[in-house]
Amino acid sequence: MAKNEKTAISPTRAEDYAEWYQQVVRAADLAETSPVRGCMVIKPWGYALWENIQREMDRMFKATGHKNAYFPLFIPKSFLEKEAEHVAGFAKECAVVTHHRLIEGPGGGLVVDPEAKLEEPLIVRPTSETIIGAAFSQWVQSYRDLPLLINQWANVVRWELRTRLFLRTSEFLWQEGHTAHATEAEARQETQQMLDVYATFAEDYMAMPVLKGPKTASERFPGAVETFAIEAMMQDKKALQAGTSHFLGQNFAKASEIKFQTKEETFEYAWTTSWGSSTRLVGGIIMTHSDDDGLIVPPRLAPAHIAIWPVFRGDEGKEKIVEYIQSFARELRDITLWGRPLEVEVDMRDIRGGEKQWEWVKKGVPVRIEIGPRDVDGGVVTVARRDRTPREKENLSRAEAPAKIRAILEDMQRGLFERARKFRDDNTREVNDYESLRRFFDKEGGGFALVHWDGTAESEAKFKDDFKATIRCIAQAPERAAAWGERMLEPGKCIVTGNPSPRRVVVARSY
Amino acid sequence: MAKNEKTAISPTRAEDYAEWYQQVVRAADLAETSPVRGCMVIKPWGYALWENIQREMDRMFKATGHKNAYFPLFIPKSFLEKEAEHVAGFAKECAVVTHHRLIEGPGGGLVVDPEAKLEEPLIVRPTSETIIGAAFSQWVQSYRDLPLLINQWANVVRWELRTRLFLRTSEFLWQEGHTAHATEAEARQETQQMLDVYATFAEDYMAMPVLKGPKTASERFPGAVETFAIEAMMQDKKALQAGTSHFLGQNFAKASEIKFQTKEETFEYAWTTSWGSSTRLVGGIIMTHSDDDGLIVPPRLAPAHIAIWPVFRGDEGKEKIVEYIQSFARELRDITLWGRPLEVEVDMRDIRGGEKQWEWVKKGVPVRIEIGPRDVDGGVVTVARRDRTPREKENLSRAEAPAKIRAILEDMQRGLFERARKFRDDNTREVNDYESLRRFFDKEGGGFALVHWDGTAESEAKFKDDFKATIRCIAQAPERAAAWGERMLEPGKCIVTGNPSPRRVVVARSY
Structure with missing residues (x-):
């Protein structure tokens, strides 16, 4: 219990940020680890926060014409394999169901029944593009069936060895939107619309300022043509990716045979998108607002x-x-x-x-x-x-x-947003040479570095190798984000190679 | 398309009830089978109905003091084994996760990585008593922590070979309440309270009249001391169990070590309950109200x-x-x-x-x-x-x-309820000798037979062997259900053995 001179949470943010986070989660009774590796228990106070997030987001999705549906938890291995990049991205971290029965073992306890082996292993969904794609291929026959605008609230599993409550767990709760369109332009517009919905939700409800924009190729969702994200700054100055929106081109439509008859009676593959946000948002709220006495929740989402x-x-x-x-x-x-x-x-x-x-x-x-x-x-x-x-x-x-x-x-709702925005802006800086960038990350505590970049994977890789930092996003309309934003759009020279750069990008360490 | 002389659904209820059901589900665009064995896709119109069910039930749960939380999807095998009857009830039909990675196989496709075998198999939850029990054993320390009143909205998996949309699927959506109490009386009261909540929901929202009461020993939830259910009559005169509430005694508290310090500073095991209802309710709505032109939804839950x-x-x-x-x-x-x-x-x-x-x-x-x-x-x-x-x-x-x-x-809401109640009452009959019971089920189309029963498993088994019928419940307060209800409480002689029977029970075929 806190005394006059002490804080309620120990250690403080300054002493040990990672441990402070765990202690805030515990002290606020939000969640706890479970005996199941990597899976968390979301306790009533934490779940109520998630319910509030769900209710408001769901309203925003429905207001933009989306309908909820529900698809199977399991994905046959052959479905996941339909899109090559996609399966490569998830194969290493998936929970595999191989049997459907336990029987009594020789020692008296129960064992997996070898007779009850599945013909094809089932993957517990890490994301649902392929299984939803199978449904869409049936639902979409004609241009009249488009656009198809679906959202699912569900649990997903991505096997994680190092987990952190809300931020990275093997099982997490999320929503995943999946849409199919007749034209590329319309699918791109949808991708942008949902990115904007996420940004509005983050700022107006979570009181968490975000930058939004495309990710670089190396940070794309497996199988996507382009991935967009919203990025917030936590109080340790690391970035949190808090929602992503993917333009999938025709990749998944081809993999799942989502074809439609056009008005002109030709057949075309649909253009699809997907977009998701998860219980990670709860982690974002905690790390954006809380202090050394514990959790602070924006009133608009407070349980x-x-x-x-x-x-x-x-x-x-x-x-x-x-x-x-x-x-x-x-x-x-x-x-x-x-x-x-x-x-x-x-x-x-x-x-x-x-x-x-x-x-x-x-x-x-x-x-x-x-x-x-x-x-x-x-x-x-x-x-x-x-x-x-x-x-x-x-x-x-x-x-x-x-x-x-x-x-x-x-x-309070306004004040929390303003305080978080000021913190982000105070820790966002234009950096113009590589030694300054090194100092920024290694000596000065880091933050968002606004740097010129030549667009190559090689230059990008150096940020990771040297500072464990990545390009968080190529911020859209940064001039509306802050005073520094206007200059982000000026051309310059890559901080790594000196080659021409059309504009600055945001480099930061991240969760 | 229906013409004047034809119905929109073919076959009609009279022609082939089971197939009529499938056709109504399809024609109303509620759900469809998926390429994943036993799992369904719930389409927007069906999911909206489920969302309305969820919203109203959730409100009722909260109004009775319950809070939502979320527990892991996976249950370690050793947890399921903690309660012997419980695991025996679910071992034969569970999805088992044995590995956590796929790798490239010799043929180029992906195979389960034998190196990534889990030390202990994980069961995809068929129900969550044991994993929630593990959390409760931590949360409950003192009488001050009781009662603990928790509900979870989740997906569960029970491997089924013969499935029917909404009524019996391998994966389904449900809510499961789990509560812990300091005394037996309080836990029994909770069991009854939630049974009453289900009955109120069924009648006032689904417009589906129900009988409620304890099940016989043979129909109990695995591990429960007593199971109560609400039972409705579908238009084919079969019973649908639409919600169950279990008094678990101290069985699961002992299995999971849910112990608390009393006011007197002694230590006692808690008394627990669990109660659940699922997407099966959607099946109940369909089969209670729909006609040969398709779905009829009670307005109070209509999408x-x-x-x-x-x-x-x-x-x-x-x-x-x-x-x-x-x-x-x-x-x-x-x-x-x-x-x-x-x-x-x-x-x-x-x-x-x-x-x-x-x-x-x-x-x-x-x-x-x-x-x-x-x-x-x-x-x-x-x-x-x-x-x-x-x-x-x-x-x-x-x-x-x-x-x-x-x-x-x-x-319409009132009318649908009245029509369903009349149908149920018209097809509920006192039956006083075994030959009449045979005629009732084999010749006269069946329904709810109100019979005297001597309380033995042997007599009960005969209903199943001879008519594929079971005792649906020992209806509580039947005198409030209908005119025939009053006589249910009179004593008589068992229809099988002639031995004394304190009151009548409800025998029916069921889903």
Whole structure:
């Protein structure tokens, strides 16, 4: 438990960022590792955050004309093999189902029944292009069936040896959009549209500023013609790729035979896209906003906006306090903010007030309210905001409190975004020679380096070899992102080779 | 396409019920089989129905204090083995992950990498008692941590050889509740509460009347002390088990070491429950309400409540018709019914009106509206209800139409329930001797037979051997279900042995 002089989370970000992250996840009760290698348990507070992400994203997908559907968990090996680059990208890290029965073994325990071997191994989906492609090839017959705009909410598995809760786990939850179009232009437009949806969601809901744009060839999704991503900066100045949108050309349509009859009665392969985002977003929220006292959640996605609890002094006026809290909570729940009623947790557990306070601090609830006998007598409520220091409190009159709390939540949502944007911009720098780049990453703590690059894989590889950094994206419209953005579009000379470069790219270490 | 004299679905229910079911699923575009053995693809219209089921159930679970969480897809073999009856129940039908990598084979294709064999096989969850139990054993330390009320929305896999869309598939979607309690009484109360939630959902939302009560020992969930179920009657008079709630006693707590310190500082095993319902509910909706023209969906769960389309006569007043439709659709969407805005599909596709009409009939949209030039001129709308014959239409004045359509939807919801209840009651009969029971199942089409039973497994087995029928449940409070219910509670003599029977039970063939 934190004392005056200490922080609630130990180590602090400055002391050990990676361990701080794990401790925040634990202290906020978001998730935990499981006895199953690489798989996490998402606990109620973490899952509620994911549900809020899901609900809002789902609304955005539906508003852009997409419909949800559900496809099999298993992909026959032969399906995965249909697109050569694709299978090469996933073969090394997939869970393979080979049998369909256990029987009693000679020792009494259960063993895999050798008689129940599958004719063809099934891969637990790492992504669903090939199995959805099989369905699309049936659904798409004529240009009238296009565009086909589908999304799936599902679990996927990519076998990972080194895992980190939310950021990299063998099983994770995600959504994957899959669309088919009659023309290249329309498919490209869809790819861009969904990239924009992700960017809007990240900024307006997660309060997490992002750069968006195409990845380089080496960072493309296996089988894609072009991959776009949104990239955010975490508080350790590393980049987090938080959503990707792929233009798949006709690669997967050819692999899965997604063909349609045109108006002119010719036959053509469809143009497809896919786009995904995952429980990794929860990791992004944690690392963008939280501090050394624990989780901070943007109010717009918070599992609860407000926690209220009583502080009793003996039995003095106990009943009155409880009534006061309950009528206040009811009034707060009648407030609609961002299209849903405020979520209020009334915490009546019989534990010490200090313990309770710190628990809600660590869980990141935006507004905390303690009600004691003096509050009741004075007709006030004592309010603490999670974006201020834990001991900073404000007295509001009971009558004005609901409206003011609403305003506090809106202010906090804006403030978290502005703080994160400032942090990102403060740690984004134009770097013009290779020695400065070395200093930037090795001595000065890194961040987003804006450098000129000649477009070759060789120059790109040097960033990785020398600094473990990669080109995160070729940011679109950077001039709208920040003051430094305008100069990103000026031509220059590659920081590695001195060859001409049409514009700057973003180089950073990443998750 | 249906003609006057023909039905839209062939065969009809009377001709071949099982095939009629498949054809309704196909004609309504709800789901299809996939190239992966036993796994289905849930198409947008079917998935939207499932989403509506999920949303409403989830609300009911949360209102009764449950929180959602997420646990691993994989269960280590040793976990499944912890509860002996449990593993015996699932070992024969489980998908086993044995390897975590594919490599290039000698022939060029990919093969399972023998070097990447898992130390312990992982079972794709058929249900999650054991893996959730492992988490609960950590989460529960003190009586203060109880009750622990968790729900999970997930996919599960039970290897099936004979599958039927929604009713029996190897992979299906479901929710599984898992709770832990300090006392037996509280756990039993929870088991009953969730059974009641399922019954309320089935009747109030699905418009599907159910009987509820304990199953006999032979029909219990593997490892449970007692299993309760809701049972509905389909139009072929077979029973559908549509949700189960299990009192697990301390069996799983002992297997998973879920122990807590009591107020008295002793240590005790917790009392646990689990309860589940699945995409099988979609099958229940289809088989309860649909007719020989296709799907009928209760309006409260319908993916869309209303479909509207124009009927043009050449170019005459085209623009006016489109405007009329759009303003009318806007007005309908402003109506809130059962807590959400009406969903309106405006169908502007360039296909023949007759084809369009039949498509919406087959998809089961509750209200269909065609707008032609005469409707616009007369200021009326022509409305057809899915619970009437396809050609029955009503003219409503434009001004009154929104309120009347709302009333039609409410009336349809009630009417579907009443019709289903009457069907069930008409096909429920007290049967008092074994020859009559034989006649009931073999000659008279079967249904729910209310018979006296002596409580032995031997007598129960005879129903299965002789009629492929089982005891569906020992209905609770049958006197509230129907007129015949009151007499169910009178004692009598077992229909098999003549031994004393305290009350009647429900015997039926089932899915």
